[in-house]
Amino acid sequence: MKIAFSPASPYVRKCTACAIARGIDSQVERWKVGTTDPALLEFNPLSKVPTLITGDGMVLYDSPVICEYLDSIGDAPKLFPHAGPARWKALQQMALGDGILDATQPRRRELTLPQDDGRKGYIATQQAKVKNALAVLEKEAGTLGALTTIGEITIGCALGYLDFRYANEPWRDDHPKLAAWYERVAKLPPLANTMPVG
Numbered sequence: 705m706k707i708a709f710s711p712a713s714p715y716v717r718k719c720t721a722c723a724i725a726r727g728i729d730s731q732v733e734r735w736k737v738g739t740t741d742p743a744l745l746e747f748n749p750l751s752k753v754p755t756l757i758t759g760d761g762m763v764l765y766d767s768p769v770i771c772e773y774l775d776s777i778g779d780a781p782k783l784f785p786h787a788g789p790a791r792w793k794a795l796q797q798m799a800l801g802d803g804i805l806d807a808t809q810p811r812r813r814e815l816t817l818p819q820d821d822g823r824k825g826y827i828a829t830q831q832a833k834v835k836n837a838l839a840v841l842e843k844e845a846g847t848l849g850a851l852t853t854i855g856e857i858t859i860g861c862a863l864g865y866l867d868f869r870y871a872n873e874p875w876r877d878d879h880p881k882l883a884a885w886y887e888r889v890a891k892l893p894p895l896a897n898t899m900p901v902g
Contacts, residue, residue, distance in 0.1 A: 706733040708755040711901045714865040715767040716754045721857050721894035722771045726780045783854045797855025804862040807833040845881035868900045
C-alpha cells in the first residue's frame with residue numbers, strides 16, 4: 705500500500721504513527737506529493753494528504769478512515785477499541801486531538817495575511833479552542849496511556865504540532881501533567897520516529 709504524504713502534515717504523522725504502533729510500517733510506501741500535484745487529484749478529489757492507496761487499489765482518505773483501516777491489518781492490539789466505553793473514549797480523544805490540529809493549521813496560514821479585525825477575531829477564536837482543549841487534557845492527563853489507542857496517538861501528534869509550528873506559544877508551563885505525559889510518550893517509536901520536518 706502507498707500513502708500520499710507531506711513531511712510536515714500532522715494528519716499524515718498520525719497515520720504513520722498508527723502503522724508503527726501496529727507493526728506494519730514496512731508495508732506502507734511513502735509517496736511525497738504536493739496537494740496541488742495533478743497526480744494526487746487523480747486519487748483524491750479533495751487533493752489532500754493523507755491519501756492511502758491499498759494493495760488492492762482501494763483509495764482511502766482522510767486520517768480517521770486511514771487509521772481505522774491500518775488498525776484492521778495484522779494482529780497487534782487494536783488502537784480502536786471494540787464497542788463500549790473504551791471505544792467512545794478513544795474516539796472522543798481522537799476528535800479532541802484532531803480539533804487542536806483543525807484550529808492550528810489554518811491559523812498558521814491566517815497569520816501570514818493582512819491582520820484586519822475579522823482575521824484577528826478568527827485567530828483569537830482558534831487560539832481559544834486550543835486553550836480549552838489543553839485545559840481538558842490537563843485534567844485527564846492521568847488517564848492517558850502509552851499510545852495504545854487512536855486517541856492517545858492523535859493527542860501526541862497534536863501536541864507535537866504545537867511544538868513544531870507554535871514554539872513561540874509554549875503550552876507546558878500551564879499544563880504540567882499533560883507535559884509530563886507527552887515527555888514520556890514522545891520517546892516511544894510511533895512519535896519518536898515520525899517527528900515533523902519542514
